[in-house]
Amino acid sequence: MNAFLQRAQYYDTQIFLTVNGNTSQFAQKSARIISRLGDGPAYFFIGLTVLYFDTLSGSQFFQTTLLAFTINVSSYLILKNTIKRDRPAEKIATFKSLIQPSDKFSFPSGHTAAAFVFASMFFMFYGLWSISFFIFAFLVGLSRILLGVHYPGDIAAGAFLGIMSSAIAIIFEPSLAESITFFFNQD
Numbered sequence: 001m002n003a004f005l006q007r008a009q010y011y012d013t014q015i016f017l018t019v020n021g022n023t024s025q026f027a028q029k030s031a032r033i034i035s036r037l038g039d040g041p042a043y044f045f046i047g048l049t050v051l052y053f054d055t056l057s058g059s060q061f062f063q064t065t066l067l068a069f070t071i072n073v074s075s076y077l078i079l080k081n082t083i084k085r086d087r088p089a090e091k092i093a094t095f096k097s098l099i100q101p102s103d104k105f106s107f108p109s110g111h112t113a114a115a116f117v118f119a120s121m122f123f124m125f126y127g128l129w130s131i132s133f134f135i136f137a138f139l140v141g142l143s144r145i146l147l148g149v150h151y152p153g154d155i156a157a158g159a160f161l162g163i164m165s166s167a168i169a170i171i172f173e174p175s176l177a178e179s180i181t182f183f184f185n186q187d
Helices: 003-020 025-037 041-053 058-083 110-146 152-172 174-184
Strands: none
Touching: 003 110, 003 152, 025 110, 041 058, 041 110, 058 110, 058 152, 110 152
């Protein structure tokens, strides 16, 4: 590991330990609930609700969001199984996570990536209505640190991956890409 990566790992670990060293029982219980909500089914049910109630663009939202999730999961699996970063409990001898992670490796955070896919797609279609989803996405990432299954760097990478997966899905949806370009090019 080169000096830059060692330094990044050191700071990532220090931030992780600082956050985890100052958590209350309430924060831990809240983190469990938020993390569980970020597992995935909630996004599907919200998407179905949008599909049902938004007769103008609900179908396009649902289809493009499915594409974004497909891009996200594919990229996530490739990154996770290529980089193979150990989880904090594997690297820090004195630390034990609060939950059992669903897989072995830590980078990037799949929960965070999924939350940011949904928030980003909601932003692309519904603008300011997405603020609550971005707050939720941030809380999902924080919950994964508080539960001890991810470093902050994993969370940042997951957020980036989710946003980029959404951007790529938008590019592949020509009619939506045109409306987004128009929205940002207004004088």
